[in-house]
Amino acid sequence: EYGDLDITINLSKPEKDPKAIAAAKNAPQAGYPKCMLCRECEGYAGRINFPARQNHRVIPVKINNTDWCFQYSPYVYYNEHCIVFNAKHMPMAINRDTFKKLLDFVGQFPHYFVGSNADLPIVGGSILSHDHFQGGNYTFAMAKAPVEYPLMFAGFEDVSAGILKWPMSVIRLSAENPCRLIELADKILVSWRGYTDESAFIYAETEGEPHNTITPIARKRGDRCELDLVLRNNITTKEHPLGVFHPHAELHHIKKENIGLIEVMGLAVLPARLKTEMAQLKCAITENRDIRDDETLAKHADWVDEIKQKYSDINENNIEEILKDEIGLVFAKVLEHAGVFKRTEDGIAAFKRFAGSVK
Ligand SMILES: [Zn+2]
Numbered sequence: 199e200y201g202d203l204d205i206t207i208n209l210s211k212p213e214k215d216p217k218a219i220a221a222a223k224n225a226p227q228a229g230y231p232k233c234m235l236c237r238e239c240e241g242y243a244g245r246i247n248f249p250a251r252q253n254h255r256v257i258p259v260k261i262n263n264t265d266w267c268f269q270y271s272p273y274v275y276y277n278e279h280c281i282v283f284n285a286k287h288m289p290m291a292i293n294r295d296t297f298k299k300l301l302d303f304v305g306q307f308p309h310y311f312v313g314s315n316a317d318l319p320i321v322g323g324s325i326l327s328h329d330h331f332q333g334g335n336y337t338f339a340m341a342k343a344p345v346e347y348p349l350m351f352a353g354f355e356d357v358s359a360g361i362l363k364w365p366m367s368v369i370r371l372s373a374e375n376p377c378r379l380i381e382l383a384d385k386i387l388v389s390w391r392g393y394t395d396e397s398a399f400i401y402a403e404t405e406g407e408p409h410n411t412i413t414p415i416a417r418k419r420g421d422r423c424e425l426d427l428v429l430r431n432n433i434t435t436k437e438h439p440l441g442v443f444h445p446h447a448e449l450h451h452i453k454k455e456n457i458g459l460i461e462v463m464g465l466a467v468l469p470a471r472l473k474t475e476m477a478q479l480k481c482a483i484t485e486n487r488d489i490r491d492d493e494t495l496a497k498h499a500d501w502v503d504e505i506k507q508k509y510s511d512i513n514e515n516n517i518e519e520i521l522k523d524e525i526g527l528v529f530a531k532v533l534e535h536a537g538v539f540k541r542t543e544d545g546i547a548a549f550k551r552f553a554g555s556v557k
Contacts, residue, residue, distance in 0.1 A: 200365055200533075201339040203526050204465040206275055210249075211324075213469035216440055216456050219326065220319030232287045235328040237267050258285070259306070262299045275460055275467060276336040282312065283330035290317040290326050292412055294384040300331065300416035301376040301423055309335055313415035313426075315459045320441045321411060321430035321536075323458035332459055339464030340364055340426065341417065347546065349553045354382045361549055365533035365541070366462055367429040369553070376423045383425050387412055389556040390429055398548040399442060400538060401433055409433045413462050428462050429552075431538045445532040451497040452528045457536040466529040476525075480517050501528070 231238035234249075237256055244250030249272075257268040265285035273279065282303065296314055303312045312333035315323035345360030349369065357378050362368035369386060371379050390410050394402045402410050413428040431443050438446060445453050453461075453468060460467055479498060482489050489495040489502060505524055506512065512520060534540070539549035 200363070200464070200530060201342050203339050203529055204276070205468065205522070205525060205529065206465060207468045207470060207473050208273060208275075209470045209473065211273070211470075213471065214324050214455055216320050216444070216454075219322070219324055219456060233325065233328045235281070235283045235325060235330050236287050237283075237285060240269075259303075261306075262295060262302045264299075266299075271332070275465060276334055276338075278310070278335040280310070280333050281330055282333060283328060286329075287327070288329050290315060290322060290329050292317045292387065292414065294380065294387070296414060297380045297383045297387075297416075297425065300414060301379060301425070303331065303333065304416045304418050304423065305376065307333070308418040311336070311338075311341065311415060311417040313413065313459045313463070316411040316413045316430045318408070318411045318430070318432045320432040320434070320444055320456060321413070322456060324456065340368070340415075340462070343368075345370055347550070349550075351382055351385075351553075351556060354378065357382050361546070361553075362426070365530055366457075366537040367539040367549060369427045369429070371425045371427070372419070372422050374422055379423055379425045383414070383427060386427055386556050390552070393552055393555065395548055395551065398539060398545070399433075400431055400548075400552075404433065413459055415459070415463065429538050430536075443536050443538050445535045448500070449528055449532050449535065451501060452525060453532050457532065461529075461533070462536075464533075466525070466532070468525075472525075476521055480521065483512060484514050484517055 231242060239251045240254050240256045242251045254269060259266050259268045266282055267285055268280060268282050271279040271281050292314065300312050300314065304310065310333045312331050314331045319326065343362050343364045346363035347361040349359040349361060351357065351359055357371055357373040359369060359371050362370050371382055373379050390412060392402050393410060394400060402408065409431045411430050413430055415426040417424050433442050434440065435442055440454065444457065453466065475494060478495055479502065482495060483502060490499050505520065509520055539545045
């Protein structure tokens with residue numbers, strides 16, 4: 199439905215709990231380097247709880263007249279995966295300047311896309327304490343997704359806008375002049391930060407805690423600049439303690455971590471444990487073994503039952519393909535859960551109401 203989603207497994211990074219990430223945002227930093235993104239990491243030999251970075255090299259770049267650093271990612275999730283980080287250790291923040299910086303970057307590196315994680319826990323990336331972007335030379339499924347519902351913003355008749363055909367809630371803006379995109383994106387951001395729609399369970403804040411933010415992505419398409427604004431909300435409830443717009447418990451056997459920039463764009467970064475679990479599942483399924491009593495595999499049992507019902511013939515030759523397809527379908531659901539406006543009649547109507555409220 200959403201084109202070809204990509205899947206990868208990070209074998210070197212621990213599966214982080216969204217609550218632990220939130221706690222780290224404000225934790226005092228006394229150490230050296232202050233964090234995994236500080237430029238002091240360049241050439242750092244590492245220590246017991248900090249990876250070695252001897253072969254990292256950092257290139258200074260000017261973005262929006264401020265000092266930033268460019269490096270290729272140690273994880274290489276996709277072609278030329280790069281990280282662009284503030285020369286100063288300061289927390290992630292999404293604001294008007296973020297749009298300026300992203301569009302300035304793609305002006306300088308037109309063959310790269312660049313995006314930022316959101317600046318709130320649960321819906322942000324795994325590092326909130328150091329302002330950074332991620333980019334690269336890769337076309338994600340989201341970049342290929344078409345506009346499904348065109349939008350028009352008063353006073354911005356020169357900017358094409360629309361809701362993307364994507365499981366998450368994305369407004370795409372496109373114009374030749376980046377200044378016009380910055381202007382409109384800022385209006386949308388400010389409106390979204392303060393937007394409440396109880397019928398769609400969108401609350402701008404509860405008990406003084408802000409919930410609304412945006413994951414922005416910029417790219418050049420021919421002569422035009424594009425900004426994708428992914429609307430995010432990090433509210434939690436008793437029923438969904440890790441987040442209402444976050445993969446729900448029934449999907450945690452595959453993905454329970456934050457849905458960050460990379461996932462938003464359609465690349466599932468899955469935890470290392472799945473590599474062994476999938477190998478074990480393959481055997482268990484083809485041998486028709488019950489996994490409900492298996493300590494490691496029991497969490498996949500409901501999913502496996504569904505798979506067994508869906509396919510009449512599962513054997514050693516097709517199990518690998520079936521599991522890959524089914525993980526892809528789970529990932530599509532993960533993204534749907536993270537979407538603030540659902541792709542239903544009511545959800546689309548609520549999305550259009552929000553767009554209409556942008557002044
Ligand atoms: Zn830092």
